[in-house]
Amino acid sequence: MKLSNMFFKTFREDPANAEINSHKLLVRAGYIKQLGNGIFTYLPMGLKVLEKIKNIIREEMNAKGAIELQMPILLPQEIYANRIQTFGNTMYKLQDSTGKDYCLGPTHEEPFTFLVKESINSYKQLPITLYQIQNKYRDEIRARFGLQRAKEFIMKDAYSYDTSVENLDKSFGKMKDAYTNIFTRLGLDFVPVEADNGVMGGAGSIEFMVKADIGEDEIIVCDCGYGANTEKAECVFEQVDNSSVERKEKELVHTPNTKTIEELTEFLQVSKDNFLKAVVYSTDKGVAVALVRGDRDVEEVKLQNNLGAISMEMATPEQIISIGSVAGFVGALNLKDCIVVADNDVKNMVNFVIGANKQDYHYVNANLEDLNINYFADIKKMRAGDKCPRCGGIVRTVRGIEVGHIFKLGTRYSKALECKYLDENGKEQYMIMGCYGIGVSRTFSALVEQNCDEKGIVWPEIVAPYKIEIVVANNKDELQKSVANDLYEKLIDSKDEILLDDRNESFGVKLNDAELIGVPYIVIVGRGAKDGVVEFIKRSTLEKVEVAIDDLVTKFKNM
Ligand SMILES: [Zn+2]
Structure with missing residues (x-):
């Protein structure tokens, strides 16, 4: 071309x-x-x-x-009748002139x-x-x-x-x-990662994630090859023997102006991991209170799967009052009409701080015996530095772009x-x-995202739009033009893999464009043309060498 x-x-x-x-x-x-x-x-x-x-x-x-x-892309809406609610406003819905409902295929x-x-x-x-x-x-x-x-x-x-x-x-x-x-x-x-299958899913789900800092998903990886997204990653629990630690008597403490964990731990002079965090959710299974150590976060998908809930969202302040507490000061003592799920880590906590279910009050030196917990489960979000569930090594986190997802559906649709x-x-x-x-x-x-530099795109050969771009340095030089044309004719094949920049633009513009569009090899036909020599640039490294035109043709014919 x-x-x-x-x-x-x-x-x-x-x-x-x-x-x-x-x-x-x-x-x-x-x-x-x-x-x-x-x-x-x-x-x-x-x-x-x-x-x-x-x-x-x-x-x-x-x-x-x-x-x-x-x-077809245009589909009768009725075939999606079973899950039209699930799509909600993300589905493009339209009608034909007779009033029949259609949609543009979402999946x-x-x-x-x-x-x-x-x-x-x-x-x-x-x-x-x-x-x-x-x-x-x-x-x-x-x-x-x-x-x-x-x-x-x-x-x-x-x-x-x-x-x-x-x-x-x-x-x-x-x-x-x-x-x-x-x-x-x-x-x-890329890395294949174990992914959550959802409450309704089958028995397996793997996402293929391309590593990229701009990726919207955080994934857990280990040198052993383990990969999982945080919704799926299973935390390793190790029971600590703290039976010899003296259990103190819990004590009500006035904690005004402590809205955040940081303010509270500062006020009480305790570390975050000595605070028991309670997060309240409204689900189709009722109100659920999730307890995690103060330095950790709840992994909501793991919690939701554990509860077997179809829907789950943050509880309203009114719902928190209805279970006998108050937003910002929730503690798992004598709550009513709710399910209390504690992360496994909580088993290892002693003499900790919890909300007192009363505005501006906490308890210090609370212990498990003081709490009403329905059950323990793995509900915290895995993070870098945690133990790998496969090999026991230390996991890292990377960001990724999800490019593929394979999923066992079972009989859900059939x-x-x-x-x-x-x-x-x-x-x-x-x-x-x-x-x-x-x-x-x-x-x-x-x-x-994975193949670019400050000058532009650097295509891998397998998907590059062209293999070689030939650039005529000076369009006013008839010899350069004819040498470039000649080279183009020798290299061109039926697959249209050769690009010739013969535009009446300055050399600077043409070279910038060549680097921007990222064809893997750039051949500059310039002053050396009269001696049968051209400049050959590898786009990935921008490394430049002079080569004889005949050698170049032989090299590419053999590639
Ligand atoms: Zn591992």
């Missing part, structure tokens, strides 16, 4: 509201253009990268026997399951894994970070249908391997949608499902 013929424009300035490198650079380098908040056009070079990512995904999915098809479990239900009736036709690469829609109020969190985005979504839990494990394992291959081939630094098959005995059984997503547009931007 000759840049003079290309639909292409670069920008020196970052786009307004762009907060992260991938958003800034993809817009500046002319890969994408924003059409509206959270809606983007893929410009010609962006489309080339996108197609390469899609093809790697396809190759690895097909290698595992998954079969591609394409579902495709239902359409796939209806298709399989109507097409498959015997165990002989199973297992099957179907997938598509398709646009998805979510009415994000806070669309931000460019392709990271958009209203229209591209997903690869796959759904497996099996006859048993053991077979689902096999289908799930194949997809795990496919995902590992995909993200490895893309050259991403039961709801009556998706059955006939087994060997001619008996009706529900199909066992798994679902497997990759955020394709999100992977696109994650690639840029």
Whole structure:
């Protein structure tokens, strides 16, 4: 492709509201253009990268026997009847001229399951894994970070249908391997992490996280290979023998103007871990009080799963009064009409500080015997420095961008949608499902987050829009132009992998653009052209060498 013929424009300035490198650079380098908040056009070079990512995904999915098809984006709303509430305002709803309700597909479990239900009736036709690469829609109020969190985005979504839990494990394992291959081939630094399955979920869930400081998720990792998000990470509990420590008598203390733990511990001259923190939630199972050591946080997903609650939110001050306490001074003494769950760590606490259920009062020297606890459980959030549940080593935290998620669904959808098959005995059984997503547009931007420098994007070769960019240093120099054209003709192939910058721009502009758009190899045809020599720059290191044109051609023909 000759840049003079290309639909292409670069920008020196970052786009307004762009907060992260991938958003800034993809817009500046002319890969994408924003059409509206959270809606983007893929410009010609962006489309080339996108197609390469899609093809790697396809190759690895097909290698595992998954079969591609394409579902519509416009879908009758009624097929989502079972969970339309769950989507709430995030679903784009619309009507046709007859008043029939439609939506723009947010995710495709239902359409796939209806298709399989109507097409498959015997165990002989199973297992099957179907997938598509398709646009998805979510009415994000806070669309931000460019392709990271958009209203229209591209997903690869796959759904497996099996006859048993053991077979689902096999289908799930194949997809795990496919995902590992995909993200490895893309050259991403990623980590698969155990994720929460939700109260309604099946028996397994793994998120594929690309490590990036701008990532919205915090993940726990260990050198042994263990990875989990904090919603799932299981804290190790070690009982401390403190039986010889003298238990003191609890004492009511006036603690005015101590709204925060910091103020309280300062006032009482105790450390945070000697304070028992109580957090009150309103759930569909009733009011729940979670107790954790003062220096730790409640992991709400772990707590919610433990309670078996479908919904959970912070309790109101009125609800706190209704259990016999007052906001800011909750202690687990003589509370009524609530469930009290304490983190395992609390078992090791002695002579601690708790709220006295009375405005401006705490107890000091409280002990477990003073409390009413329904049960102990692992409900605290794991953090860096904690023990690894797998190897006992010390875990670290990193930030990550979720690019893939594989999930064992079990019979959740097949039961709801009556998706059955006939087994060997001619008996009706529900199909066992798994679902497997990759955020394709999100992977696109994650690639840029991990592959850029202060000059621009540095594409890994496998997804770069072009392999080589040839730059004519001086367009007024006919010899340079003809040498560059000649080189272009020698290198060009059917795959359109060579870019020639023959625009009537200054050398400075062309070099800046080349570094910004990030093609892996840049060849400058300048003054040396008359001697058959060009300058060869490796974009990743910006290392420059002079090479003979003939050697260059041979080298690239052999690549
Ligand atoms: Zn470990």
